[in-house]
């Protein structure tokens with residue numbers, strides 16, 4: 001154990017109980033809640049302890065800067081601290097804790113960055129509360145309009161503007177933030193892997209110990225989107241209505257879910273109905289309306305659209321309507337930065353991902369961005385079983401430190417020439 005691994009383990013221990021549900025063991029860390037406030041306070045304190053200057057942008061993302069962020073385009077590392085409902089411990093926090101530990105590693109090695117180094121905690125990455133993923137990065141880049149963001153509502157009908165006010169913030173200040181984005185010369189987001197690509201050896205067997213496969217370099221994010229499907233029915237008594245007289249919206253849901261599965265299997269992508277809203281929602285009432293949300297992703301945009309179109313046609317046959325809520329095309333990370341990372345970490349496999357990330361939103365906006373993925377033995381994420389071994393987490397910090405050392409010091413031929 002050195003100081004850096006001790007520091008990583010201490011921070012990991014600090015975060016472990018925050019927002020963890022006693023019953024499920026999963027995390028419920030939603031934007032602009034008390035739990036989120038505690039996480040933000042924790043992040044601010046960690047930045048202060050390292051002498052990083054904390055800045056909040058117009059979306060509420062937190063940036064801890066080492067060096068004057070306006071002196072030159074900086075190198076930014078970090079991720080997010082929020083979670084999906086009953087999420088795991090690693091998705092997001094691993095990147096934030098690793099970034100802070102990387103600052104410690106640079107200090108321990110007696111190094112100081114030649115360009116500003118930022119550690120970021122992006123707010124509301126999962127979209128668990130207001131339904132739009134990567135809200136923090138979408139707002140500052142203008143991909144999510146300020147008025148639309150303010151009017152988004154959570155499950156209790158609370159708007160984002162109201163949530164901001166409850167958190168002691170002025171929602172009128174929310175909006176695009178070019179000054180903040182301009183400071184990001186390059187962004188490298190370390191993240192737990194959300195599949196088993198690193199855990200499976202090239203020969204097909206489990207590979208949980210090869211240090212060369214502890215970390216991968218991300219190449220791109222698959223195209224992905226969310227669609228709302230509204231399925232009509234007719235409310236009636238569950239006991240007195242003859243089977244043949246029913247218009248049961250839940251049966252329509254079953255057909256939609258099956259269609260999503262079979263078209264996804266047939267065409268080769270992934271599709272999921274993970275959230276439904278049933279009206280009136282009584283055990284003894286035939287559903288009069290079901291709203292289902294479809295998430296679809298794959299390597300090819302064409303295939304994802306083909307699956308959604310097919311599901312939407314099936315839904316239309318049932319009288320249902322399909323509305324696109326979000327769509328993100330394939331996001332390729334910055335080729336030069338990916339090559340650079342691969343040069344620094346030559347043993348690391350190259351990996352695309354089916355999950356969206358703030359790094360993808362920034363890349364789409366033209367900010368040179370890339371990712372590192374840390375091996376996940378189960379391949380599970382968005383669940384309490386999400387995991388990474390402590391050893392692999394430490395490998396992640398070592399990899400990120402190597403990257404930052406090269407990108408932030410005179411060793412990097414590009415460090416002085418990045419200007420946008």
Ligand SMILES: [Zn+2]
Pocket residue numbers: 080091092125191357
């Ligand atoms: Zn994440």
